[in-house]
Amino acid sequence: MARTSSRQEDGSVGATLNMSAFERLRADILRGVIAPGEKLRIEALKERYGMGASPLREALNRLSALHLVEKIDQRGFRVALISPETLVELAMTRCWVSEIAIRESIRAGNAAWEESVVLAHHRLKRHHETSTGPDREWEVLHRQFHFALIAACPSHWLREFHETLFDLADRSRHMAVLHDHAARDVAGEHQLIVEAVIARDVTRAVSLLNQHFRITADIAIASIEPQSVPDPVD
Amino acid sequence: MARTSSRQEDGSVGATLNMSAFERLRADILRGVIAPGEKLRIEALKERYGMGASPLREALNRLSALHLVEKIDQRGFRVALISPETLVELAMTRCWVSEIAIRESIRAGNAAWEESVVLAHHRLKRHHETSTGPDREWEVLHRQFHFALIAACPSHWLREFHETLFDLADRSRHMAVLHDHAARDVAGEHQLIVEAVIARDVTRAVSLLNQHFRITADIAIASIEPQSVPDPVD
DNA sequence: AGGCGCAAAATAATCGATTAAATTGGACTT
DNA sequence: AAGTCCAATTTAATCGATTATTTTGCGCCT
Known part of the structure; x- marks a missing residue:
């Protein structure tokens, strides 16, 4: 069959x-x-x-x-359920994993990698400027951008784990998008991250990415808080 | 059924x-x-x-x-296949993941966690002294010891990922055990790790664990291929 | 009202059989 | 001898049916 x-x-x-x-x-x-x-x-x-x-x-x-x-x-x-506690733990995990992944990517990345980061960022930025809000295409480009950042990390296990965590966060990002994202300057955050990465400034890149993930989590938590304390009901 | x-x-x-x-x-x-x-x-x-x-x-x-x-x-x-390249990449990954996991475990661990580390180590050491070589019981205790070290890390995703990597390494450890392990002082390595952890010395703990994993990988690589391969960078 | 027990219904887990695809082993060609 | 085609065989993937477990619904008791 x-x-x-x-x-x-x-x-x-x-x-x-x-x-x-x-x-x-x-x-x-x-x-x-x-x-x-x-x-x-x-x-x-x-x-x-x-x-x-x-x-x-x-x-x-x-x-x-x-x-x-x-x-x-x-x-x-x-x-899988999403709770505020889950999102907090997920955000921590993403910070820690990306800390390593970006560090090693910056360490091991060559000129070609650097170019692919710039390219991925350009595509994301262009879409951001031409389109209004986040849509399906943005989702794809955003994912590709974040993957490009750590693509030079030499551990495929770590890269895959990073993506698994991205998936988990993606779910809540989707729901959060329906609420508010007006106040957030995602494009600006991405811009700064790229600059830090290109400058091979590990500390700064890590710090910016951590902030990026925490803001994402905060928005997601805020968007589910109202209906919080989810009963184990389905 | x-x-x-x-x-x-x-x-x-x-x-x-x-x-x-x-x-x-x-x-x-x-x-x-x-x-x-x-x-x-x-x-x-x-x-x-x-x-x-x-x-x-x-x-x-x-x-x-x-x-x-x-x-x-x-x-x-x-x-899944095991090749020297795989083992090198695995060793790197383990070093990086345990770096985070042990750091956060030490940061978040309380007295009870500290005691559980001491206990797990004691059991492993006792078994080591009473028994001759590695056996199935040692495998269990060794796994429990390493898990105890990072048990206070607040991310269950990270703890699980750590265990997944442990599993992958376990396979080759098994095969390597058949070759040589006489020259290695595993018990001594564990002892130093526990001391660093109890002293809450993150840098030293990370360094010792990295070394622990690299030696494990080296032995595994040697056991499947006569000539060794360069250490994973840190 | 609220808890208890049990039969009925729904759902999960698993099996045995079926269909599709990959692999093997020649016969035939170059 | 090496390459190629095809039929036979093996193996993977999937379905439909079966069995086991959980959940539901309803009397009955307190």
């Missing part, structure tokens, strides 16, 4: 239904289409994605290893 | 076959019972672990997210 094509009608790429399920579930979770804490019933997912239980369960198992989905024995899967 | 009992006859714990498969596969991979690079044929695993394809595939999907198993579309699973 595996599809022959590598591109599905919905736009997801993947040689197997397992891959497709993983990508679509991940995308839906990151974009908040499926809300944090929401129960993921296999029957419903079968209906929704038009495939059997096996590829879905396999994809959910992988997502659970990445902490996007919580797997509970004999009780199925649910989208 | 799910088992009711939470303890299987083989000693693995897990309410579901999925869990059991995960634990048994992980254990077999860490202990080198299944060699790096070895193909993991579902049919063979079904026979070996006495269960169907579903729980096995789900477990393999999770293990692949943890990099213990490599998943290739339409081509199944194999145990």
Whole structure:
């Protein structure tokens, strides 16, 4: 029953239904289409994605290893919850991991890496100037920018972990975007980060990135605080 | 067909076959019972672990997210390979991650944490003195010791990532143990680490741990390839 | 009202069988 | 001898059905 094509009608790429399920579930979770804490019933997912239980369960198992989905024995899967405490811990973790990743990226990065940072930043900035608010394209460019910053870090494990944390934060960023982001000068923050990185100023780059992540977390926390103290209900 | 009992006859714990498969596969991979690079044929695993394809595939999907198993579309699973390059990169990554984890653990750790470090170290040392070489019990105690060191780090993501890296290194340690470890004073290294940690000397603790990991990597590399490779930079 | 027990319904976990894809082993060609 | 094509075989991926567990709903008791 595996599809022959590598591109599905919905736009997801993947040689197997397992891959497709993983990508679509991940995308839906990151974009908040499926809300944090929401129960993921296999029957419903079968209906929704038009495939059997096996590829879905396999994809959910992988997502659970990445902490996007919580797997509970004999009780199925649910989208990982987001609480203020979680966001604080996530922000700390991102600061610490990016501290290392950016330091080693700056240490190991050559001219080509430097150029790719400038390029990624340019694309992000250009989009920012032509478009109004954050949209799907911005999401992609923003992700690529942050990845470019640490792309020269020689540990693929660390780079991947960094991206996993980015994913987790992306979910709440999505929800926060609906609230306020007017007061924030994201473009300015990115500008300063690039300058520090190009100047190979590790201390400053780390400091700016930490601030960047903390502001992101603060906005996210503020956006969920009202309905805070989320009951373990679904 | 799910088992009711939470303890299987083989000693693995897990309410579901999925869990059991995960634990048994992980254990077999860490202990080198299944060699790096070895193909993991579902049919063979079904026979070996006495269960169907579903729980096995789900477990393999999770293990692949943890990099213990490599998943290739339409081509199944194999145990992650170990190469000198891999080991060098792994050692670097461990140094960097433990740098953060130990720093934050020391920063956040209270008296109770300090005591748990001393206790874990005592158990490891006692075992070292009563037993001859590394054995399965030592593996457990050694793991618990290293986990105790960073247990006060407030990020569970980071602690888990640290353990994932420990797992990856464990595989090669196992193989290396068969070669030589006579020249190495592991107990002495642990002793110094504990002293630095208790003294809350972050710089020294980091330095000692880095050295600890590098020596481990060097031995592992030597055991799979006669000529050694340059140390990971710090 | 609120708690308890149990049957019914829903859901999760797993199996056995089926389909698709990759691999193997020649026969044939150059 | 090396390369290529194709059929046979093996293996991976997936589905539909089955079994086990959890959850729900409803009397019944206090």
